[in-house]
Amino acid sequence: MHETRLIMGMPIEIEIVGxxxxxxxxxxxxxxxxxxxRFSTYKEESEISRLSRAGALxxxxxxxxxxxxxxxxxxxxxxxxxxxxxxxxxxxxxDGTIDPSGIVKGWAVKNAAARIRAAGHxxxxxxxxxxxxxxxxxxxxxxxxxxxxxxxxxxxxxxIVYPKGRGVATSGSYIxxxxxxxxxxxxxxxxxIVSTTVIGPDVLxxxxxxxxxxxxxxxxxxxxxTLQGFExxxxxxxxxxTMTSGLGVFTMP
Amino acid sequence: xxxxxxxxxxxxxxxxxxxxxTVPVSQTVAHSSAPMPAAPPAMPVSSASVSAKSAYKDGAxxxxxxxxxxxxxxxxxxxxxxxxxxxxxxxxxxDRGTSRFINGQAMPMLTQEAISAQSxxxxxxxxxxxxxxxxxxxLASALEKAHS
Numbered sequence: 001m002h003e004t005r006l007i008m009g010m011p012i013e014i015e016i017v018g019x020x021x022x023x024x025x026x027x028x029x030x031x032x033x034x035x036x037x038r039f040s041t042y043k044e045e046s047e048i049s050r051l052s053r054a055g056a057l058x059x060x061x062x063x064x065x066x067x068x069x070x071x072x073x074x075x076x077x078x079x080x081x082x083x084x085x086x087x088x089x090x091x092x093x094x095d096g097t098i099d100p101s102g103i104v105k106g107w108a109v110k111n112a113a114a115r116i117r118a119a120g121h122x123x124x125x126x127x128x129x130x131x132x133x134x135x136x137x138x139x140x141x142x143x144x145x146x147x148x149x150x151x152x153x154x155x156x157x158x159x160i161v162y163p164k165g166r167g168v169a170t171s172g173s174y175i176x177x178x179x180x181x182x183x184x185x186x187x188x189x190x191x192x193i194v195s196t197t198v199i200g201p202d203v204l205x206x207x208x209x210x211x212x213x214x215x216x217x218x219x220x221x222x223x224x225x226t227l228q229g230f231e232x233x234x235x236x237x238x239x240x241x242t243m244t245s246g247l248g249v250f251t252m253p
Numbered sequence: 254x255x256x257x258x259x260x261x262x263x264x265x266x267x268x269x270x271x272x273x274x275t276v277p278v279s280q281t282v283a284h285s286s287a288p289m290p291a292a293p294p295a296m297p298v299s300s301a302s303v304s305a306k307s308a309y310k311d312g313a314x315x316x317x318x319x320x321x322x323x324x325x326x327x328x329x330x331x332x333x334x335x336x337x338x339x340x341x342x343x344x345x346x347x348d349r350g351t352s353r354f355i356n357g358q359a360m361p362m363l364t365q366e367a368i369s370a371q372s373x374x375x376x377x378x379x380x381x382x383x384x385x386x387x388x389x390x391x392l393a394s395a396l397e398k399a400h401s
Binding site: 013015125127129130131132134138144145146147148149150151153154155156157158159160168169170171172173195197221222225235239240241242243244245 | 362363364365366367368369370371372373375376377378379380381
């Protein structure tokens with residue numbers, strides 16, 4: 001079964017190959033809806049919004065304030081990622097609000113995939129806005145193929161990779177428009193790298209490091225190069241892609 | 254006016270493209286674990302365009318396809334408030350035979366390539382999403398229309 005639903009503000013696509021998977025599909029979607037209820041910063045009554053309003057998020061980390069197990073897990077993960085990326089990954093926004101979306105997506109997809117596996121299905125994928133977890137093979141019995149979207153022409157694919165069970169995440173800035181150069185606002189940040197795709201041990205790992213790498217601009221792909229077990233493909237504002245030295249392995253089926 | 258502008262953008266981008274291809278390439282160095290110092294920002298495409306003596310007409314304009322030896326270039330220029338505000342590549346040269354250092358200011362140890370359209374016949378697509386509220390609203394309304 002193969003279905004796409006709009007959850008967490010983005011299309012989430014799940015395919016489970018084989019028969020008897022309707023229940024597993026429903027359960028995976030239901031889990032993602034529950035994640036959105038808890039972690040959406042757009043929902044006033046979500047747990048994260050309530051904690052954020054109370055200024056309590058810091059105190060969740062040191063156990064002073066009660067929070068759900070999932071919340072504590074995600075916040076701890078965010079802190080660890082911040083430390084591991086020299087602060088480039090940070091769920092605290094400049095205005096003081098907390099936005100964990102850079103990590104919730106990968107965490108959610110990883111858990112959804114785990115639930116599908118636990119239900120006994122090996123051949124599947126979950127794709128939440130470019131964050132992908134996969135297992136086994138596609139319906140034709142071949143390795144799952146992933147196309148990296150062209151930042152300048154979003155109906156095009158510019159690179160095909162075969163992650164072979166690994167997780168994939170793409171961080172980017174181009175949905176708002178291919179703003180290569182703005183001579184009217186030279187002080188505006190030049191969006192040098194427009195898209196960074198990371199292949200990692202699982203989708204959560206790929207997601208948190210893709211987010212950090214994107215925040216590092218042109219140095220982000222070098223950062224991915226230094227990470228054991230991660231490969232990356234970064235596209236800049238002029239359509240030139242830079243890849244880590246081990247990416248080639250994933251370009252073959 | 255439109256033809257002159259289109260020609261200028263075309264010439265400008267072709268000149269820039271030729272320049273980038275002929276810049277001497279640094280030798281590959283042994284990989285070190287220390288990150289390279291930040292590279293200077295890449296030259297913006299619009300710097301090759303002619304500075305406007307008179308205002309252009311607002312809108313988006315597509316240059317005709319130009320042969321850039323390794324493939325074709327086709328640019329779309331957006332004029333806002335009478336000046337060039339945005340340049341997008343609709344078509345970019347394909348040099349799939351070799352991976353090469355296209356930008357002379359690139360990190361020498363990592364391979365680069367010009368992106369080019371591949372078969373869209375893949376199982377899964379990975380691309381960034383914008384989770385801003387405006388995007389969500391727009392997407393929701395579009396999907397609503399798709400339903401009706």
